[in-house]
Amino acid sequence: MTVRPVRRSSLVEEAVAELRRLIGTGEWPVGAKLPGEVExxxxxxxxxxxxxxxxxxxxxxxxxxxRHGSGTYVVAAAPVSQFDRELRRAEVFDVYEVRAALEVEAGRLAARRRTREDVAALRAALAA
Structure with missing residues (x-):
């Protein structure tokens, strides 16, 4: 039998949860400035x-x-994924390189999976 120890949540975790609740419910929308540390x-x-x-x-x-000298602001309504954080720090060339690989494969899959209706809709759009 394996018994896992009960985990007590910390005040920091509870404060994080409350801040996330305030942000998630729109009490503090994206762009809002948080109160100062004391408040x-x-x-x-x-x-x-x-x-x-x-x-x-x-x-x-x-x-x-x-923002140094200005305060702390809400920039996203939900936590940002690790992938998105890495993407924001990536060099422009790296982003283009990944996009090119993904878009080529997406085009290949779309071409393989197309239907007669898809081709007809493309021809109609091209004619327009």
Whole structure:
């Protein structure tokens, strides 16, 4: 028999969950500026270190962005996938290279799977 230990959630995890809830429900929509650290800590009922860590976690997930001298802003309604984070950091050439590979294969599959109706619709669009 395998028994897994019960995991207690931390204040940081609870603060992250509350911030995600506020963002997800539109209380803080994309573009909104978060309250300052002291006010955010007061609203969440936690210490400044806890609120700071929660904000850092959402920055790492791509939902928040810190703008030096301006504050912290909501930049995505949901956590950004690892793929999207990598894509944002990629060089333009790398993105074009991946797109070219994907688009060639997508075109190949579309050509193989086309129907007579698809060809008719393409011809009609070309004629128009």
């Amino acid at each position: 955010l800590s007061r609203l969440l009922g936690v210490g400044r270190t806890t609120s700071r860590e929660a904000v850092r976690a959402l920055i790492a997930d791509g939902q928040l962005a810190a």
